[in-house]
Amino acid sequence: MKKNLFKGALASTVIVSLLSFTNVNAQEKKIEVKDSNIEWEGEKVTGSHEGTIDLKDGYFTMENGELKGGEFVMDMTSITVTDLEGEDKGKLEGHLKSDDFFGVNNHPTAKLVITSVAKKSNDTYGVVADLTIKEKTNSITFDLDMDKNSASTELTIDRSKYDVRYGSGSFFDNLGDKTIYDNFELDVELKF
DSSP states (O other): OHHHHHHHHHHHHHHHHHHHHSOTTEEEEEOOGGGOEEEEEEEETTEEEEEEEEEEEEEEEEETTEEEEEEEEEEEEEEEESSOOHHHHHHHHHHHHSTTTTOTTTOOEEEEEEEEEEEOSSSEEEEEEEEEETTEEEEEEEEEEEOSSEEEEEEEEEGGGGTOOTTOTTTOSOOGGGOEEEEEEEEEEEEO
């Protein structure tokens, strides 16, 4: 009986000790998705296109006023084209949502999870994150500028790493002026 009592007391002490190391200063800063903006730009040999993607959900993890992590979900079904109108706009949006590109019927969201952060200056953090598109996850790095109520960054994403192959010179030969570059840019403005 004394042995079981001792084990129970020891287990309680270990649990209390572990909880005391958990930082109570950590807090989540929820992103105001309606006030936030993600713009994309993709280039091909003969020009470029641009548009927007909506953020579905997201938050930063802060500790003692410093960025420590975060997680963000993009609504891939919301991809829009802003540099075209009418039938051309509809065709490109449909193509981007198709399996040739992001396959939004089977992959309606993309996710970014911050895995490590290093403060570079008062307002800038170096960030390493896992980006998942079409169930393919790759690590990316970028600088994030942050102030009291907002954060911004520019990301360069290599679509070929996420099985987005259409028109890619990395996968197809002899595309000539039909080649679409593998890298696309995201310009992200977040409000919280």
